[in-house]
Amino acid sequence: MGEEHCGPGGCKLRIAGVSKVFEGRRGKVEALEGINLNIKAGEFVCLVGPSGCGKTTLLNIIAGLEFPSSGTVELDGVPVSGPGRDRTVMFQESALFPWLDVLGNVMFGLKLVPGLTRSARMAIAEKNLELVGLQDCMHAHIHELSGGMKQRVALARALATNPRILLMDEPFGALDAMTREQLYQDIQDIHLRWGMTIIFVTHNMREAVCLGDRVILFTPHPGRICEEYSVDLPHPRDINSQELALLSSRITRDLKGAAK
Numbered sequence: 541m542g543e544e545h546c547g548p549g550g551c552k553l554r555i556a557g558v559s560k561v562f563e564g565r566r567g568k569v570e571a572l573e574g575i576n577l578n579i580k581a582g583e584f585v586c587l588v589g590p591s592g593c594g595k596t597t598l599l600n601i602i603a604g605l606e607f608p609s610s611g612t613v614e615l616d617g618v619p620v621s622g623p624g625r626d627r628t629v630m631f632q633e634s635a636l637f638p639w640l641d642v643l644g645n646v647m648f649g650l651k652l653v654p655g656l657t658r659s660a661r662m663a664i665a666e667k668n669l670e671l672v673g674l675q676d677c678m679h680a681h682i683h684e685l686s687g688g689m690k691q692r693v694a695l696a697r698a699l700a701t702n703p704r705i706l707l708m709d710e711p712f713g714a715l716d717a718m719t720r721e722q723l724y725q726d727i728q729d730i731h732l733r734w735g736m737t738i739i740f741v742t743h744n745m746r747e748a749v750c751l752g753d754r755v756i757l758f759t760p761h762p763g764r765i766c767e768e769y770s771v772d773l774p775h776p777r778d779i780n781s782q783e784l785a786l787l788s789s790r791i792t793r794d795l796k797g798a799a800k
């Protein structure tokens with residue numbers, strides 16, 4: 541990875557009294573209730589909790605893709621009123637365009653940035669593909685890539701727009717253990733050098749403790765914050781370390797208690 545790469549830093553996030561009620565075919569669903577969370581600029585925060593406790597909903601609210609039923613979200617003191625280029629979401633499924641090659645996919649994400657010529661978009665896309673180790677695959681078709689490579693393309697696409705907040709929804713959930721371990725190293729390295737704020741949803745407690753400065757545990761139906769844990773282990777962290785296993789099994793025990 542090129543040492544010269546450096547992002548714009550992160551922004552501060554203030555979530556105050558956020559609740560979300562969906563009115564769907566099943567009637568009212570209380571997805572979130574009274575979420576208060578302050579996230580520092582550059583902090584890496586992992587959200588964990590039982591299935592359906594509203595983690596994705598909160599991520600979507602921060603992204604500006606959903607709106608809270610009550611409460612507010614502010615980025616550096618400015619209320620979120622919709623999606624913006626300061627935030628990028630990366631999903632479990634890479635959602636790449638199969639008719640574009642690897643380079644084309646990353647360049648496509650840059651079309652929303654005003655004032656960039658095609659050659660500038662290409663240069664930025666190439667730089668970010670190098671950053672995630674895909675410099676030799678720029679012209680590959682998407683169907684030629686492994687699951688891990690596809691997530692690397694998605695990561696390069698997310699990073700290319702220089703987000704100040706990276707919102708990641710189980711981005712490594714579908715990958716095998718070895719590929720995930722490599723990506724844990726890469727994402728820690730990128731976060732250390734870029735300093736963007738990262739909010740990362742996962743079901744994998746070890747992953748949360750390996751990556752997060754802080755892990756936030758939610759209760760189910762409606763999702764509320766029931767506990768938070770500071771992770772003071774130095775980076776780069778090894779997912780197989782003893783200390784990491786101890787903290788992750790403590791959170792898993794608390795999760796089982798919260799899910800009852």
Ligand SMILES: Nc1ncnc2c1ncn2[C@@H]1O[C@H](COP(=O)(O)OP(=O)(O)OP(=O)(O)O)[C@@H](O)[C@H]1O
Binds near residue numbers: 562571593
């Ligand atoms: N658009 C929607 N309309 C109605 N209900 C919704 C909608 N989106 C989410 N929900 C409901 O809100 C609740 C929270 O969903 P959400 O996807 O945020 O949970 P989650 O914690 O991310 O779940 P998982 O860990 O399984 O991905 C669930 O009961 C879900 O069915």
